[in-house]
Amino acid sequence: MQVAVIGAGVVGVCTAYFLAEAGHEVVVMERRNNIAEEASFGDAGILAADAVAPWAAPGMPKSLFSLLMKPESPLFLNRTWDPALWSWMRRWVKECDIERYRHNRRLMHRVAAYSQEVMQYLRDRHQLDYEQTTGYLQVYRTERELQQAKAAFDFLTESGIRHDILAMEDVRLLEPALNSSARLAGGLHLPQAESGNCPLFARQIRQLAQAMGVEFHFGCDVKAIHQSYRGVLMQVDDLNLSADAVVLATGADSAALLAPLGMRLPTQPVRYYAATATIRNFESVPLNALMDETYKTSIARMGNRIRIAGTAELGARTATQREAALNTLLKVAYDWFPDACHYNAATFWSGNSLMLPDGVPLIGSTSIRNVFLNIGHGTAGWAMAAGAGKLAADIVSERATDIAVDGLSSLRYQH
Numbered sequence: 001m002q003v004a005v006i007g008a009g010v011v012g013v014c015t016a017y018f019l020a021e022a023g024h025e026v027v028v029m030e031r032r033n034n035i036a037e038e039a040s041f042g043d044a045g046i047l048a049a050d051a052v053a054p055w056a057a058p059g060m061p062k063s064l065f066s067l068l069m070k071p072e073s074p075l076f077l078n079r080t081w082d083p084a085l086w087s088w089m090r091r092w093v094k095e096c097d098i099e100r101y102r103h104n105r106r107l108m109h110r111v112a113a114y115s116q117e118v119m120q121y122l123r124d125r126h127q128l129d130y131e132q133t134t135g136y137l138q139v140y141r142t143e144r145e146l147q148q149a150k151a152a153f154d155f156l157t158e159s160g161i162r163h164d165i166l167a168m169e170d171v172r173l174l175e176p177a178l179n180s181s182a183r184l185a186g187g188l189h190l191p192q193a194e195s196g197n198c199p200l201f202a203r204q205i206r207q208l209a210q211a212m213g214v215e216f217h218f219g220c221d222v223k224a225i226h227q228s229y230r231g232v233l234m235q236v237d238d239l240n241l242s243a244d245a246v247v248l249a250t251g252a253d254s255a256a257l258l259a260p261l262g263m264r265l266p267t268q269p270v271r272y273y274a275a276t277a278t279i280r281n282f283e284s285v286p287l288n289a290l291m292d293e294t295y296k297t298s299i300a301r302m303g304n305r306i307r308i309a310g311t312a313e314l315g316a317r318t319a320t321q322r323e324a325a326l327n328t329l330l331k332v333a334y335d336w337f338p339d340a341c342h343y344n345a346a347t348f349w350s351g352n353s354l355m356l357p358d359g360v361p362l363i364g365s366t367s368i369r370n371v372f373l374n375i376g377h378g379t380a381g382w383a384m385a386a387g388a389g390k391l392a393a394d395i396v397s398e399r400a401t402d403i404a405v406d407g408l409s410s411l412r413y414q415h
């Protein structure tokens with residue numbers, strides 16, 4: 001088949017690679033002038049499949065109000081008058097039920113764990129190097145936060161996932177560079193989890209895909225998709241381009257293409273912030289990728305730089321960056337690793353991810369024939385990209401998938 005992939009973020013690039021590997025003629029259409037220019041560009045780098053979890057978790061609705069009141073809140077709400085935002089929030093609150101949390105987390109974990117295997121396959125097959133590191137450490141500043149994480153710890157135990165819940169002194173042994181005066185109650189260590197440079201990986205997969213014949217068209221903004229006798233027609237400026245099938249890997253802006261097709265899915269773009277600083281003292285950097293659970297901010301090493309990322313903003317429509325969010329990133333980095341970097345010369349960036357209320361991505365077929373989705377990976381798109389790309393390619397090819405895909409398609413929202 002001739003298959004079009006719209007969007008050349010890490011998810012679109014991986015989808016194109018596996019479609020080509022399955023023998024299809026593949027064209028990628030991207031409105032930017034290069035791959036990985038949007039959410040995949042300044043990604044925090046965390047690939048911890050075992051830590052992938054929905055935002056909608058027990059206790060979250062209660063903590064939401066107090067979170068929003070904090071000056072250094074890891075969450076901001078914009079456009080609070082927007083009915084679409086409230087409708088999304090209502091659905092999100094329903095997903096915070098313990099049983100829904102377990103169900104959603106299992107689905108997300110299934111995709112992310114599979115993705116880890118697929119990345120391993122790609123790494124071994126093509127000798128990829130994307131500044132990967134091993135080990136992921138969640139740090140908790142207070143006893144209360146440790147108590148609140150109980151549902152998450154229980155999930156790891158029940159699922160037989162290797163993890164260590166650490167007392168404060170064990171955290172410090174594991175991460176000797178942690179600031180000794182920073183407040184710390186304990187931690188969770190996932191020794192097998194990885195981190196890596198997302199755009200660097202995407203660039204290598206793009207080259208491999210091109211070598212298999214995938215065509216990349218940049219500056220190609222797809223305005224609409226229509227069904228046709230052959231498959232699909234895509235409207236790009238005044239041109240109508242046809243293909244047998246199309247996969248949308250369009251990230252945060254997917255609703256603009258889906259709504260005219262009658263697919264009104266509860267998607268919400270969420271903005272995240274990132275800061276990148278050059279290392280000045282290699283003895284003072286983290287050995288593991290670290291997640292500060294109080295500020296939901298991660299710190300990960302990428303070569304000779306540190307990437308600090310976090311703070312979610314719902315309902316943001318303009319490109320203006322929120323200064324409070326950037327300050328929080330620097331505060332967290334200073335709190336834990338004050339001597340690691342030249343933080344005053346850090347560069348800042350923000351990008352949008354697409355999130356469903358249940359946190360589970362949309363991968364697979366839709367109610368429209370020949371239109372497939374690979375969107376809605378939220379905060380875990382890098383951790384899921386390789387696996388999601390392979391799953392989408394197998395579904396388009398009508399092949400058996402390596403893992404169960406029930407619960408992943410958009411049909412769960414279209415009764």
Ligand SMILES: Cc1cc2nc3c(=O)[nH]c(=O)nc-3n(C[C@H](O)[C@H](O)[C@H](O)COP(=O)(O)OP(=O)(O)OC[C@H]3O[C@@H](n4cnc5c(N)ncnc54)[C@H](O)[C@@H]3O)c2cc1C
Binds near residue numbers: 012041273353384
């Ligand atoms: C600051 C930050 C930190 C993050 N940290 C992590 C992390 O540590 N671990 C993790 O797993 N995930 C993380 N994420 C999430 C992850 O980066 C995303 O889920 C992932 O990059 C999504 O990839 P994508 O290819 O779907 O989207 P994108 O990279 O946004 O790509 C979508 C592409 O589609 C193109 N496009 C959209 N509409 C059209 C159209 N109509 N026509 C043509 N092209 C179109 C866009 O231009 C874009 O290039 C983070 C996100 C951010 C913003």
